[in-house]
Amino acid sequence: MKERDHPATLVDVARAAGVSPSTVSRIMNGTARVADAKRQAVLAAIERMHFAPNQMARSLKKGCTMTVGIVVQDISSPFFDETLRGVDDALLGTGYTSVVVSGHWNADEEADRIRLLLARKVDGIILLTGRMSDDTVLQFARERPIVATGRQLRSPGAVGFKVDNEHGAFIATRHLIDAGHRRIAFITGPAASSDANERLAGYRRALRSAGIDADHELIVEGDFHEHSGQRAIEHLLAHGIAFSAVFAANDLSAYGARLALYRHGVRVPEDVSLVGFDDLPGSMYTAPPLTTVRQPLYDLGRAATKALLSLLGRARPDDVVPPVELVVRETTRCVN
Template identity: 70%
Template structure:
């Protein structure tokens, strides 16, 4: 799922003159090296944590603020010492000392979607041990709402923003990055303060359709995503390329537009049957659409894969447990969240940013078989 570059202009986008003004009412907090434990005893100090872990106090401090480059064993020793001593770092005090809020903002499009849920797991795991907390907001696939949510995060002085897909333009992302670093998925941008990376959706769709062609299918229906969605357009192109390479004529009657939700998968199958299309396989632009298609086929008494083969795209956690388990193209959703988070923290800390996203791959399960 990806961004749409046709966002409406917003007069508030350029009114950012107050975002970075310091708060004159700020008050000084206590030293982060002497902090309260969970009970009424004397507060545990950073020095005690260091002594328990067998490392220097500066190493503990750097691990807490996410700037330490240490072995996994040393980091784990510090985490164990923190748990043992009930050490509770005052992140606000640490942040003020470094001029940081120790929070990052995350903009998702649909908090209830398993697509974003898996990515957020990767974000959460990448933040462990860094001292950073996250603030999650939703843009609901609406460009104007995304802009307002990003402005809200900037007003709350987050240190950086992760934009998981979306419909605002690259230009808007670059403008916002002048105030805080931004890492965004589904984009191809690269500046000092803005980084985007995207997967090869065309290749992933090509993999799925080629798999069906290799099983002997020639009449392959395709359920797209929204027409104004970049990922959806690229996946349709992959479908068309696979057909062309196999000398299979493209039939636009076999292509039905969906919206990446289960209900659109059901409607697509109903439309194909209502218009009396002949097909032996269905390729859906995402797993949720495939789930809906599977239900519609079931209600029509069509067996999967005995009568019709079915392929999805995403490899959501639930795809291993559908009946039968879904053949799909695996997106490294967890890894995307983890890598995006580490890249953002590196930008915030002025470190070298390296991103290497695992490639898409076909996961063959039980919804595809050779055509009879």
């Protein structure tokens, strides 16, 4: 018998089994009422010819592609690694695959990436934080279900999950205040980030609760990246601004701050206490291990995925996102 020079098609299987292509299709879909001998002939032909149906074509015919689009902001960030791990685990066994794209913290680029995913006929979209307005997200949700983190949404086609950034920053700052610190520097996140602004608000509220006036010189602009934390400490030291503790708006900024303090011979925590926000996997392995506010990043990814599957009619949104909590390690100490 001549070896085939192309993959077997539905028509090839039908011809080999002596049935119509529609019969093969209905047998594969489990909807055909045929004699057992005919069914066995089709199944034998499928196995003999190594027939693999075009899953994409079948999915499109059914009106779904079993694909979920995920928009992250920085695919190199460990922050998104943890959340994506939760997404991946929640998709296991569901038959869905994911397509990941990056918005690079730019609202226009995020919108372009969502349009790209829609053009690829994804069944739904998970938007991990970002800069787009809620109104824009809701407009896209009219075309496909969307679950977004970092914002509160509730509509027929959209769900949002948001952690309490303000409370997390409050408990972090109170931890330093209760340890005796009064000159607490704060390294902010980007001004356009709602998460960053909420953490600044929590820092300010904690100071007010302790009767401490906020000193604008102690609030230094950052951008959630390591270099901005390093630059913030360089600024404070170069201008002779006294501080006994630093609260960085995220762990990456805290890493940069730790490096700058080390290079200037400032010991942590003996000379300066340091607190971050996120509890990235690497934060327990810094030297010394970082005190930080734990965001439930993995749980957030799972909950967002379960919520999207629920919108798609595939699951119940049974995952609850735990609250933020302070994880005290070895970068903070009491002062006299």
